[in-house]
Amino acid sequence: MTSAYRAARILTMNPGCPEIVDGCILVDGGRIVAVVPWKDASGPCRDLGDVTLVPGLINAHAHLELSHMSGMLPAGRGFEVWADGLFAALRDQRVCRGDVERAVAAARNSGTCFVADVVGREAAMVRSVLEAEGMGGHLFRELSGRRGLPDFSAADRPGPWSPSVHALYSTAPALAREAKGWCVSRGLPFSLHLAEVPGENELFLGRGGEFAEFLRARRILPKGFAPPGMSAVAYASELGLLDGRTLAVHCVHVDEADIGILVRSGAGICLCPRSNERIGVGEASAAALHATGATLCLGTDSLASNDDLDLWAELRAVRALLPTDIPLWDLLAMVTIHPAKVLGLAGEYGSLEAGKRAVWAVLPPDFTEHP
Ligand SMILES: [Zn+2]
Structure with missing residues (x-):
């Protein structure tokens, strides 16, 4: 009826x-x-x-399994201090189902209907909460280090998911390629954190620096790491990781050449302005990316680096970085049609029209x- x-x-x-x-x-x-x-x-x-x-909003980047870390980590003191706080919290505390339920319910109440969520050990619980709360979701099973792709079995991972890599400073290039290839061969989306941290480009260009030391001291750099001699974005492109089905998350530290690479690749560039500010990694080049016609998406990141998972608050934050006369269409596209396209959901979500x-x-x- x-x-x-x-x-x-x-x-x-x-x-x-x-x-x-x-x-x-x-x-x-x-x-x-x-x-x-x-x-x-x-x-x-x-x-x-x-x-x-x-249309119901799409959050293109979250980590629901960090939902117990609200207000817990150091703010505004840079990535290294924040990450050390995260590692300690991951060691000492485990997320409860109730934390994830509250986060998902609040996101739904603020108009979100779908979350692209990065998961680790809590994948099954996150999926079960999404289903119970009536929230759509794509789970990105995050990989790092250099071990090959795990033996993913569809049976124990119901619902849409695909592998993603954490970042190119924490993941061996061969594994990143393999994961992207896996996604391409199955027509599935892929995701990675890219150019988020000041110092990422210096590391890849072989100039050392504080971030490189931080990674070495904590054994985060994959064994045998050799600087490729190019920027983070150029490296991702060189590895074949960027195309219209990739969500490149953050893209804070990008220059004109990097922006050209991102736009030509057609990748979805997922900005997380409130997370960037909270951690203290800098401001995304939202205006330059928008001016060149990038496929901009928006994510809240996790409660470990944000107050809430409210995409309207995220839109207000990104709007402050964009020209004041930006059309409403362009703003709404970041949380509707753009992420729907990159995630392969264009037949289901993203606009209000017949069949969806x-x-x-x-x-x-x-x-x-x-x-
Ligand atoms: Zn993230």
């Missing part, structure tokens, strides 16, 4: 009809049948009132061009 929902304004993120004033969404079996002006609809309908509907899942976020009447 078809249900109808009326709202004062619908921002569809469908380029064919981006905005409908006094619109109506017809739904059958959890799928959208049509999005039409109210005057063209007929039959009984639920009037949602003076609100704006947008009937999931939307409801915005209050005072919502303007400034989310």
Whole structure:
């Protein structure tokens, strides 16, 4: 049976009809049948009132299994201090299901319908919470070091997932290539943290530095590491890791040449501005990336480096780094159509149009061009 929902304004993120004033969404079996002006609809309908509907939001980068670390780690003192705090917390404490449940429920209440989540040992629990809370999710099983790909068995990992690598300073290049190849051969998305830390480029260029010393002292650099003599982004490209199905997360320390590489590759560039600020790694080049037409996505990162998993707060943070006249479409694209495309979800999520899942976020009447 078809249900109808009326709202004062619908921002569809469908380029064919981006905005409908006094619109109506017809739904059958959890799928959208049509999005039409109210005057063209007929039959009984639920009037949602003076609100704006947008597609359910997609968080392109989180680590739900760090949800117990809210407010626990040192802030604003740089990556090395933060990471040492993280290692200690990982040693001493384990996340509870309740922490993940609360994080997912709060994300859902703020309009998020799908999370691309990086997981380690808690993959099964995270999946189970996502399912119980009715949240869509793609799990990136994170690899580091130099051991080959684990023997992934589909049976013990229900739901969509694929391998990802932590970062090129912690993962052997052969393993990174193998993981990306695995994803490519199965048509699955891939993810890595890239150019997040000041000092990453110096390390890869063979200039040493504080970050290189930090990694050596903690035995994080993969055995046999040899600087490739190029920037982090150029190295990722050289290894064949960047294409339209890769989420390159952070991309804070990029120059013009790096931005060119990222844009030409078509990779989704996932900015996490509040995490960058909290840890103290610098400001993402959001304006330069946007100006060159990069496929920008947005992630909250984890509660170990953010106050919450609210994508509206993340949008406000990224907006502060972008030109004031940025179109609303471009902002919403970062949390809807762009991540949907990179994650391979374009047939399901990202816009309000016929055939897609009937999931939307409801915005209050005072919502303007400034989310
Ligand atoms: Zn992360």
